[in-house]
Amino acid sequence: MNEHYCIELRISEEDISSDIEQKKEHGHGFLHRHHHHDHSTYFDSDKWTAGEEIHPGLLTRSQIAPISSICGLADTKAVTMTEAAGIYDVSSNILNGSRRASTTEERRNPFAIREGSCFVWQNVNMTLMHQQNDKNGKREILNDVWGQLQPGKITAIMGISGAGKTSLLHVLSGRSQSSKKLTVESDIRMNKIRVDPSNIEVRKQIAFVTQDDALQSTSTPREAIAFSAKLRLPRITKDDEIKELTEKMIVELGLEECADTMIGGELVKGISGGERKRTSIGVELVTKPSLVFLDEPTSGLDSVSALQVINVLKKIAHAGCSVLFTIHQPSSELFASFDNFILLNRGVVMYQGSVDKCPDFFAEHNYAIPHHYNPADFIMTIAQKYTKEMMADESFCTKNKLSLQADEVAKGEEMRMSLGVGKSTHTNDNEWKHVSFFTEVQLLFKREMKNTMRSKLVRARFALTTFISLLVGCIFYNVGNGRDINSHFGSMVMMLMISMFSTALPTLVGFSDERPVFLREYSTNHYSTVSYFISKLVMEALITLIQVLEILLVVYFMVDLQGSFAEFVAIEFSLAMASTATAVLVGCSVEDPKMAIEFMPVIFLPQILFAGLFVRTELIPVWLRWAQYLCALMYAVRLALLAEFGDCASMTTVQMPNPCKNLLEANMVEENDKAIYWAILWGLFVVFRLSGLIVLRKKATKFFD
Numbered sequence: 001m002n003e004h005y006c007i008e009l010r011i012s013e014e015d016i017s018s019d020i021e022q023k024k025e026h027g028h029g030f031l032h033r034h035h036h037h038d039h040s041t042y043f044d045s046d047k048w049t050a051g052e053e054i055h056p057g058l059l060t061r062s063q064i065a066p067i068s069s070i071c072g073l074a075d076t077k078a079v080t081m082t083e084a085a086g087i088y089d090v091s092s093n094i095l096n097g098s099r100r101a102s103t104t105e106e107r108r109n110p111f112a113i114r115e116g117s118c119f120v121w122q123n124v125n126m127t128l129m130h131q132q133n134d135k136n137g138k139r140e141i142l143n144d145v146w147g148q149l150q151p152g153k154i155t156a157i158m159g160i161s162g163a164g165k166t167s168l169l170h171v172l173s174g175r176s177q178s179s180k181k182l183t184v185e186s187d188i189r190m191n192k193i194r195v196d197p198s199n200i201e202v203r204k205q206i207a208f209v210t211q212d213d214a215l216q217s218t219s220t221p222r223e224a225i226a227f228s229a230k231l232r233l234p235r236i237t238k239d240d241e242i243k244e245l246t247e248k249m250i251v252e253l254g255l256e257e258c259a260d261t262m263i264g265g266e267l268v269k270g271i272s273g274g275e276r277k278r279t280s281i282g283v284e285l286v287t288k289p290s291l292v293f294l295d296e297p298t299s300g301l302d303s304v305s306a307l308q309v310i311n312v313l314k315k316i317a318h319a320g321c322s323v324l325f326t327i328h329q330p331s332s333e334l335f336a337s338f339d340n341f342i343l344l345n346r347g348v349v350m351y352q353g354s355v356d357k358c359p360d361f362f363a364e365h366n367y368a369i370p371h372h373y374n375p376a377d378f379i380m381t382i383a384q385k386y387t388k389e390m391m392a393d394e395s396f397c398t399k400n401k402l403s404l405q406a407d408e409v410a411k412g413e414e415m416r417m418s419l420g421v422g423k424s425t426h427t428n429d430n431e432w433k434h435v436s437f438f439t440e441v442q443l444l445f446k447r448e449m450k451n452t453m454r455s456k457l458v459r460a461r462f463a464l465t466t467f468i469s470l471l472v473g474c475i476f477y478n479v480g481n482g483r484d485i486n487s488h489f490g491s492m493v494m495m496l497m498i499s500m501f502s503t504a505l506p507t508l509v510g511f512s513d514e515r516p517v518f519l520r521e522y523s524t525n526h527y528s529t530v531s532y533f534i535s536k537l538v539m540e541a542l543i544t545l546i547q548v549l550e551i552l553l554v555v556y557f558m559v560d561l562q563g564s565f566a567e568f569v570a571i572e573f574s575l576a577m578a579s580t581a582t583a584v585l586v587g588c589s590v591e592d593p594k595m596a597i598e599f600m601p602v603i604f605l606p607q608i609l610f611a612g613l614f615v616r617t618e619l620i621p622v623w624l625r626w627a628q629y630l631c632a633l634m635y636a637v638r639l640a641l642l643a644e645f646g647d648c649a650s651m652t653t654v655q656m657p658n659p660c661k662n663l664l665e666a667n668m669v670e671e672n673d674k675a676i677y678w679a680i681l682w683g684l685f686v687v688f689r690l691s692g693l694i695v696l697r698k699k700a701t702k703f704f705d
């Protein structure tokens, strides 16, 4: 019978610790059967009958299997278990079914009830290698860390600075991987299955809000949230659903007043820090994740804004989500609002459990938390005092209570099924897929267009290009009418150099400037590197064309050039595209805009040196001469010379020698090689662009180190 069922057995910690039999009498610990949300529908099964009781402690894998086969229609996440606290917590859901079968109403509500995911970890170790100051040349950042998240609860990771909070969050979300200088080990279970968190399918399940709020500065909170929803929700989500979802999210996050204000950045004053943080959270929550991780969501916020943020997190937890976040030093009010917390101290777990039970724990260790004292402050002060050795001596390290069996890391279909993203029996499966490549490019291009229209930098770029073109036009005024061939040639070179600098330079800085936004969006599965690259390329080509026309409309007519205007447009455009491709490659390779600026001379100086302007190419040492083939300016100069002086050079005049012919010869320009010059110019564009794409892809898939 091809129907989707949701079987649910929830047993709280209290149920586990106290008398289960007694709880059962009160209706706890029963197998509930739902058909979607209709509690009265029973499933038919040979093995399980309606109303049958499950004894949690006795539930075995073989008993789980029949349930899986009933509701485990290929797209169904059947039964999941957590052996936390030594007992099976059976929480079966049809993750795909429940997420997929969500009604239009649910799709419109960002805080709609969802099925939670069980998330458990143990043996989390992170070691820095080749450390000169530490014994054995190693430094342990995380040591045998363990923990678990419960759906519906918010869990804080607390600890003094350098305790390893961010490192733990990064390991759990697959953002930290082993490298030459870092060893990372972890045993992470999601819905019972051992998973590799760096796997994209796992990462897709976890909404991650970074500390730096990498948001597009020219977008508004409304646009940022809608953009994320459009790209990340399945195709079935209609435009009006996205609109309503966005509006509800804005209201829930208290962003109504700033919803249409630009987010802002270094150059533009935008929304406040708290509003920025809530926007970042909104951007991640639109996908209705079951796991939400946040790195320092309250840092830099006043107590009211911090409480606002935590209230949003509590709200999302009440919808069924598991929330995990790092926090420095919460106020007592904030601390009291957490469900659970993990105290990390020097990379080890000092406390793990509910906020309510922590006073007893510390009292047992002779640290009774005084009344009228912020418990978080008190706990941190204690943590500060303890070295690893002291914690071990005084049995302060909280031992792993999970005792999970070592399982193979699930791959492929097994993992996808566990995460609820396996094969589906839905006939309209296409509707549940990620938006198409074309939609990705289209949405990215639209955002790029808005960004361009709103960017002060772009406006400054056009204004400065006009200014510099006018300056060149004035200096070389009318030299094109044959007064002096050297000045005539100089004006053309200057014109080419303006288009090279004025297009490549902003691209170089812009690409690395936008890098954090790209990395965040890529890592959270907004779009592919190729669609990002293509949308940027199309926008760049448009701006470049406008800029080239702007330069030529001033310089060409003021200098009174003789060649064809269209040909000059083509040459300048090709040069600008080839130079921006070089800039993109460097922009993709370096970490930040400041570093990109340091690279400027390396990109532009060789262009000028090898263009034959200061030294004839045949005089350059042979072992260096190959570099000329990488210099787009040289080929653009040759093409421009042919466009301007080609006719004159081929004329047989009485005047001997022909100055045009001499100029072409001095620059080693051959009329017959024109096609080769064009081919090399566009070849450079293709090679540098593709290299840029490869570098970007490589960097995007590798988060750290």
Ligand SMILES: Nc1ncnc2c1ncn2[C@@H]1O[C@H](COP(=O)(O)OP(=O)(O)OP(=O)(O)O)[C@@H](O)[C@H]1O
Binding pocket: 128, 141, 159, 160, 161, 162, 163, 164, 165, 166, 167, 168, 182, 326, 328, 704, 705
């Ligand atoms: N990739 C890395 N390379 C070098 N050192 C690292 C790396 N990752 C973490 N560390 C070091 O590990 C320690 C823990 O860092 P982490 O950022 O996790 O601490 P934290 O508890 O989040 O601190 P804070 O509250 O100050 O942000 C720090 O001393 C940090 O320098």
